[in-house]
Amino acid sequence: MTTTASDLQVSHDGNLRLHEEAAQYTPGGLHTAIRIIDPPLCIRRARGAYMWDEDDKRYIDYHAAFAPIILGHCHEAVVDRVIDAIRDTDLYGISTTRMELDFSRKIVDHVPSVEQVLVCCTGSEATFHAVRLARAVTERRKIIKFQGCYHGWHDYVLRNVISELQMVNKWDPGSAGMLHEAVENTLVCRFNNLDDVEEAVKGNPDQIAGVILEPIPHNVGCILPKQEFLEGLRKICDREGIVLIFDEVITGFRHAIGGYQSICGVTPEITTMGKAIANGFPIAAIGGKRELMQRFNTRVGGDVFFSGTFNGHASCLAAALATVEILESEPVHEHIFRLGQRMRDGLGEIVERLGYPCTVAGFGSVYTMYFMEERPIENFDDLLANDGALYIRYRQELMKRGVFEIPMNLKRNHLSYSHTDADVDFSLEAAEEALNATFNARAAGEI
Ligand SMILES: Cc1ncc(COP(=O)(O)O)c(C=O)c1O
Structure with missing residues (x-):
């Protein structure tokens, strides 16, 4: 009989009940598609590096x-700043x-290529505005994104993200209902x-308005950019009058307050x-050269x-300002980079010692483990060797052991910033057990 992750839970009743009830009112019981999770997990509260589910089970x-x-859940300085702010101020329209001025100044001061900035509420809004701006300034229609x-x-932009094998680098829109013309005008490289x-x-020729990329494609784990690739893109864009857009929605404040551009030295227009940028509060931004902005x-x-009714809501700006000030004044990046490296080294040591075919990847505070033989990872094609069933089962095994990797x-x-060395040690022990359980399950033909 096949064991499912749901069977593996000691007690998961509270999570199941809440999720089932929610499904009566909301399609699937979730407000975002990529929150689908097996077994269902509903978080009741969180603090620092930890969160507790509906059955009061704790997870790192x-x-x-x-x-x-980036600082930890419900970080006290951020929460206090938000509460203080919203006693007196909210939204005026x-x-x-x-x-708004203070926050904009911070972004301009820190992000090398940004001379002016506008805030909105989500990363999707920011990239929408970026693409439209690129089209407006170039009077061209097409954009290039990367698989x-x-x-x-x-x-x-919603095409060719995590594509099925047969759709990689081909026509692969991410949703029904997308405008054919929009997909057609987004080229994939x-x-x-x-x-x-x-x-x-x-x-x-003369049709490409913009090239948009995550400087490190973290939406498929971690693909490190070659320096000559980023520099080459810059040169092509300069030569062709194309607007280069760095989507630093993840890399942004996580890898440096100045974004990955402050690390790699290549700067985009937008x-x-x-x-x-706000430790979990809903704010995003688009910034760039003054002339374009x-x-x-x-x-x-x-x-x-x-436009945006909620742009610049005081709660989000207070959270963003508190977060940036902590990033400026405390060794946050030093801490999360050190722990990230410790985690990657620890996982690397385990898989090597146990002889499992896994590849540990990451940058700074970000890490992941692909279930494929160690190999250079240059683009999405290289990730096709990853065994998705093992990847998911390993994380389900971690969940059972109180470590949460979705x-x-x-x-x-x-x-x-709230994770400690002890958390990493605990997680590495759990990782070893979870790996053994995962590969045993594979050997037993369960997955
Ligand atoms: C690189 C990148 N850009 C844009 C977005 C969209 O951001 P949001 O979910 O806030 O709309 C995401 C979200 O995961 C992202 O990872």
């Missing part, structure tokens, strides 16, 4: 809500506020492959940011529409 959280939690990169849910980009540019119609005379294929994990 490395999922970090898909990356925003007119002009600007002191907090495996995710930039949000809108029609301009292989990451780290300049020849692909040159070919797309040559095949569409940068999108989100997630970790001046096209937005938040300036009288601008002709690129920009059990979905190709998802990454994140350290926060």
Whole structure:
């Protein structure tokens, strides 16, 4: 008989009950598709590196809500700042506020290529505005994205993320109902492959408005960019008058306050940011060269529409300012990079000692383990060797042991400022047990 992860739980009743009830009111009981999880897990409360489910079982959280939690859950300084702010201020829908100015100044001060900035609520909004701006300034229609990169849910970019084998680098829209013309105007290239980009540019002369990329494609774990690839993209964009867009929604504040561009030294015209900039509060931003940003119609005379009822809500700005100030004044990046390296080294040592065919990858505070023989990972094609069933089962085994890495294929994990060396030690012990259980299950033909 096949064992499912649901069978493996000691007690999971509270989570199941809540999820079942929610499904009566909401399709699938969830408000975001990629929150589907087997077994269902519903979190009741969280603090620092830990969260507790409906049955009060504790997990060390490395999922970090898909990356925003950089300081730790319900971080006291952030929460206090938000509460203080919203006693006196909320949302007005007119002009600007002191907090909007303070936050914009922080972004401009820190992110090398950003001269002006606008805030919105989600990363998807930021990338939508980035693509529209690129089209407006170039008066061209097409954009280039890379297989495996995710930039949000809108029609301009939702194609070729985690594609099935037969759809890789082919026509692979991410949803029913997408406008054919939008998908058609988004060309897909292989990451780290300049020849692909040159070919797309040559095949569409004077038609490419923008090239959008995650400087490190973390939506499929971690693919490190070759320096010459980033520099090559910069050169192609300069030569062809194409707008280069770095989607730093994950890499942004997580790898450095100045984004990955401050690490690699290659700068785009437009940068999108989100997630970790407010430790879990819903705020995102688009920033770029003044000349381009001046096209937005938040300036009288601008002709690129920009709006959002909730943009700049005081709760989110307070959270963002508190987060940035902590990143500026405390050794957050030093801590999360050190623990990230410890985790990767520890996992590498375990799989080598036990002789399992796994590849540990990551950067800074981000890590993951692919279930495939050690190999260089340059683009999505290289991840096709990953065994998705093992990847998911391993994470389900970790869950049983109180370590939470979301059990979905190709998802990454994140350290926060609240994680400790002891958390990493505990997690490495759990990882060894989970690996043994996973490969035993494979040997027994269960997966
Ligand atoms: C790189 C990247 N860009 C954009 C987005 C979309 O952000 P949001 O989910 O806030 O709309 C995501 C979300 O995962 C992302 O990882």
